[in-house]
Amino acid sequence: MTRKRSAAGCSGVLVVRGEAGIGKSAILEHARDAASSCGFRVETSVGVEAETQFAFAGLHQLCAPLLDRAGELPVPQQAALGVAFGQRSGPAPEGLLLGLAVLHLLAGVAEDGPVLCLVDDVQWLDEASAQVLAFVARRVSAERVVLLFARRDSVAGDDPLAGLPEMRLDGLGDSDARQLLATAVGTPLDEGVCNRIIAEARGNPLALLELPRGASAALLAGGFEVPEAASVPSRIEDSFRRRSAHLPAETRLLLVVAAAEPTGEAALLWRAAAELGIGPESAAPAEASGLLEIGDRVWFRHPLARSAVYHAATPPDQRRAHAALAAATDAQRDPDRRAWHRARSVLGTDEEAAAELARSAGRVRARGGLAAAAAFLERAAELTPDPSARATRTLEAAYASHGAGASDAALELLANAAAGPLDALQCAKLELLRAQIAFHSTRGSEGATMLLDAARTLGPLDGALAREAYVQAFEASFHAGRLSRGRGMREVAEAAAQEAPPPPTPPRAVDLLLDGLTTRFTRGYEASVPTLRLALEALCQDDAPPEEDNGRWLWLACHVSVMLWDDESFFTLASGAVRNARETGALSTLPAALNAMSVVLVLTGELSRAAELLSEVDEISRATGAPPLPNARFILAAWRGRQSEATALSVAIVADATRRGEGTTLGSSEVSMAYLHNGLGNYPAALASATPPWEHDDFPHSSSAVPELVEAASRAGDPEQAAGAVEELSSRARASGTEFGLGLAARARALTTVGPDAEVHYREAIERLGRCRMATHLARAHLVYGEWLRRQGRRQDAREQLRTAHDLLSAMGAEAFAARAARELRATGEHPRKRTAQPTDALTAQEAQIARLVATGATSREVAAQLFLSPRTIDAHLRNIFRKLDITSRRHLRDFPLP
Template sequence: MAARTTGSSLAGLLGRRSECLALDHLLAGTRSGRSAALVLRGEAGIGKSALLDYLVEQSTGCRVVRTAGVQSEMELSYAGLHQLCGPLLDQLGELPAPQRDALATAFGLEDGETPSRFLVSLAVLSLLADAAADQPLVCVVDDAQWLDHASAQTLAFIARRLQAESILFVFGLRDPSPGGEILGGLPELRIDGLTEGYARALLSSVVIGRLDDRVRDRIVAETRGNPLALLELPRGLTAAELAGGFARPDARPLSGQIEQGFVDRIRTLPAGTQRLLCAAAAEPTGDVTLLLRAAERLDVASDTTLTTDVSGLLTFDSRVRFRHPLARSAAYRVADLETRRAVHRALAEATDEQLDPDRRVWHLARAASATDEAVAAELERSADRARARGGVAAAAAFLGGAVELTPDPTRRGSRALAAAQAKYQAGAFDAALELAATAELSPLDELDSALLSLLRGQILDTTRSSSSGVPLLLDAAGRLEALDVARARATYRDALHAAINAQGFAGPDVLAISRAVLSGPRPGRRSREQLLLDGVATMITQGYAAGAPTVLRGLRGFEEGELSVQDGLGWLPLASRMAGELWDSRRWSSITGDLVDVARDTGALAALLLALLLRIPNRVAAGDIAAAESVAAEMAAVGEATGAGFLVPYAAVFIEPWKGNEAATHRAIVLLTEHLSTRGQTKTYGDTQWAAAVLFNGLGRFDEAQAAARRASENPDELGLASRALVELVEASARLRQPEEADDAVRRLSAMAAAADTDYAHGIALRCQALVSDDAGEYYQESIRRLGATEMQLDLARTRLCYGEWLRRAGRRTDARTQLAEAHEALSSFGAAGFAERARRELLATGTAVRPRAVATYQALTAQEAQIARLAGDGLTNPEIGARLFISRHTVDWHLRKVYAKLGITSRRELRAVLPDLALTSG
């Protein structure tokens, strides 16, 4: 809200030259093919909307789409996004099918399964990018603080990924505002009050008659240069006050004063006009026809003429628009409760029940003066429709309304539980706990009572730590046993996995859950899921050897049979972990790959983050560190998108030690310890010590490796990386000529190999036996044979390295050279630089000069360019790469053109030719 400048080539706003120049600069970049995002942040009335209008006016040659947050629509998922994308939906059919279906379902254009929020985000990014391919696109979002949560998250997600699409995103955001952190990290332009000179000029432009100098100075000082305040506050002053003195004490915040000014103005208007303004405020879609139908039912036409401008507050053109959001809130606040109910009733009657049933029932709920089961039931149906569109927050809002209107206490408790579950899924944890308390005060049946305990456990698991929610999850599982055995076992599974993540396999909660699993009801014929869960519980309570056969039977079932999406996301994480624990290399590879595929295909990014993490050590063990780095890059993108970046350092812990990168390993260890130890993940320490042991064994610093491995494997009942640390302990102790230090580790590994009975397990155990034996040749040869039958080529190369070292010390230089040369070649090609250097030094000791293998690195490629190059080389199309990395296909194409130029190639075929030598640099 500011006057236009006159006689200026800038044609901008009074006192906003620098802000207008900043917007002009961004527009110029967009027209030249660059993308950008900007948040205009400032208090109410400071002029953000005026600057956004200026941007639209200056956007000649660009296509403009815009939306605005509306406070009353904050719980209607995708409402703001639908408004922004509405003009572009004619291009919906050009999107890839999964994206098209997700967006159509989210907007209620089609029925379908609940779409992933991130698949919806990718669809909107693709839709905007396709529109910008024909003409630069300017996206204007006003009052972003009042966007519904789903729209705000989606638009922030997109704005952070703009690179080469010719798209400009500009947000207007009130400061301070709840939820404004969603846009955190985007470039900001702080909008402050006008300087004193401009503030005086603006004030003088709207005051008629004499303005006392002292009054003017007081107004300028009190408004702090806020343009809307300068325009609105003098309206409430009499001519005498303006001429002789301004001394109205008011301790309200400035936004409150401005809104009160609107309130005072509205109260002077005829009753019909006030009802019209209240109806316009209560119906934020801006539908002129709908508002006019409601106005007839409110008998507004008798004393109000609907013109293009209602008292300078409301404008009718293609849409109904308030002069300012504070005018909207004032129009609603002025009305008493009965008037508001009458307005909502009229809006409900004016809304088409077939075309917009959800908005109709929303108004009916606000028109209700007492409990009403019919409306509550309609709200419940609206919640089902909202959930099917992926609108979990909207579903929660509808269910919350249904709770308030439900007369029957039992039904109210059930609905309160459903609303609490929806609030939890929407991330509104405090609201979920409040509704859970409401449910708890109602008469719940046994099933709902158990589900309430489950919900409380899930909330604690999410908001505090994995370990804090375990007791409630365990309680819920026990109570569900007599009510729903399948759900009980799924709850035990979730509790067990949460406890393992926090404490490792030897934690006290893990033991308690395992005992409960085994003491629960036994089905007649055990499914693969039941075999897996029972096997893990047996392994924890009775030992590795006791549980291994049952776990292996379960794993065979996962490899052989089909899985539903829900079962895949629920059970494959545990199956992936256990395939690694049983050293079952083939199923470890196949099941981790299946989990990643299911999570990717469904867009379940929270599950995908864990799936990628489980996949990385498998790819490293297979000797494909480049693929592991590719997975890690994807994991980083998912972590950024989901806000769960605290898991990302785990990727580096799995990768960097093998590369011999001490600085990067140390950095990952520090980050992991800081992030996860604060969340109750007590097993983090052992995991980081395993990483240190791998690093130091590769670097030949065996005393440090031994100390770290000893710390990582100190608990004999622990599995996971603690078992892998036994391998490092044996190698370090053998090289320090302290075989007695490794005796217990060798026994434990040999026992595990006997129980698992896989080539991978036997190959590892045989290598460890060889390291502590005087006559080791046969052990090494059998280890090489066993590991050669698996995909786990990194361990095969390490066995050749150890065998070559033993042969050289035994004086068999010729045989040693053969093993060491193969080890050096393999380890170098894998990118295991530390171990490769160890092999090179051993070859030198045999009298063979070997240069360090030259791994071609293209320092000019950024990490993202290298990632895109690898995915393109794997045969993925640009849209598929974009979906994998959460960027548009146009950005993928832009990156590939830069990759081709930097590598001196012109096609994907040439790219595949250079990929084997392409190393992802740390830069």
């Protein structure tokens, strides 16, 4: 079925799971033979336990035969493959950009005919390769590509393939087991012996084939030997071990060399054998025993045979094998593998080997292999004779492990590094990393205290790093918000004001951010505005020096722009983050950037486009297995007036945030509920939602909450609370100086003013909001002005404002606010016009996004690169788009009125 679907232009993915020896590899071999006979191109990769520390080794196995087609890829994807495979220098590629490159590479090859990718022993793939292949497996759809994986159940650790279609293999039934056993033995067996072997094999085919070979004469004669208590895989491995134990000494050593070098390169094996004085004739007994085959490549009968041979060898023989492989490996062509083998050949410590391995760690880190770099550094530390240098390398390994997402491993390495000796700066960096891990692990309140303590310690040692740590403490305290059990933003600000080292000259963007936030929470909102505006200007520039890494602070800067009602900076930062993530293929940061951009688009009135981006976030979440970010979806549902959806999201988000101690999410959720209830005209509920962020002065949510509070309080009969909020809002808006902030303040004054002066404020609000990006608030200004005019008895003037509000809000999709405008219009005696259904209404959010991009003239390949899909998938979507819009070409799409 999969073969037919692939030939017809569809993809297929299957993960075959089961214990060692259950037949997974046999299924892959059968698939290879069947596919080859049907015209498939078949490419393979096999994970090897000894290879798990070599970044992208498994991916290179699969892709190496295809790299002649790499020139067809977009330049960033070509560069990513070249850097990852060590073929060119350049910045470390985002791991999932490689996924897109591999997806496009396979899709391009599949244009010539269907492709089958077989990946065996996935549990032993290096982490980087496994993540890339999992991404590809979740993105194939319209390509003629089939991915077939085999993974052993018993290996612990994260499973990047979780959630993909799978088939689990169970053992053979009794009659089939007997038939296979009879075939394996070839002579009649005592019935008791037969029953015992079948019982111990538990239906495992490889066990049924191997256990009789390793059985003693006593067992085969009558079954009186005492059975061993071991799992089936262990019994199979023991069988392979016993079989190799009877081979000549030189043959056993040759087997150890073959087991220690997982690339399977026969020429390398023979060079290493020559280093040991072993001739080619020594291979014959091993091949005759059925343990391995040597041709152009070296093949073990089963991965368990490889591990059995290696682990059965004495440590001296293992070291001899690795030393020979190091000597036989070309130091120019493969310096990292040579360094690894050399490191494994050392007994005790060896600074030269440690230094070589540390240099390799630097190279693999530059290729994006942080997990491999951590492993190399950890081994380098073990080999380092000098205690101080050993502690330094262990600390570096901890940073690399944390960067690779292995926080538990990083904490273990930190504990080893803490044994020292470390100098004062290294001790401070150790505590900083420990604090960063605590924050990233919980996002709760403990991280701020730890980060603040680390910043204080770093102050006299490394001023620049100390200032960055203070900003990280601000981030952590911001996350904890009102649920903080440690240091809140005010406490962090007071500490920074008193103890942070002075900024360099000229100050970096992060320095301006630190000084502005410190001022905000020590001297007040108004005093902080000038410095924070300078910080936003610096962060909005694209020409910052690379060493400043301003991208680290974009997330916090977006919240500063919200606090200042700086809609231009918010748009620039969010759109820049999306653009940079797309250009670099940073799929790990793209969802957060798209989430921020979706919030911007909601407020600019482009709710359909926001939905398109959230659809893309969903696709990325499915591809990466990461949970989707809910806050933009919540804001969108609130502005659309979808009460049941918004309420359900609120309940789930608040419960999760409360459990984690993440108070900022409570403020964000309350603001969204205030949007919802003001749109529905449920003013007491809106007031109840908007009050807590304002009273707590939540950063940055109080700026979003106060306009909602004023509208709700003025309509719910609480003029005193509304008046107090208006006074504070007006003061902050004047300090901010943005048209957005001043427009909101004018609208708030209009809502709380009695008599003719109110109209002056309404008109000012419309004028100012008309000069900013936030079209939703402009439409609402028309709405409240129209409501006020109707209450003044000026029905004709009211109709004009309400009609404008209704048309704007309806076109945006702000359904609850539009319904509120419609009710007011009807109260003036006018029936609001219903929005005419459009052909584009039939498009899904993803189809609408693709249509919009293609309408600008983008090719399928360009759209595919932006949306992390393949060109063939884009073409499949286009066929659906053409059918729904009743058009036949891209030219027609360019002329079609898209929303």
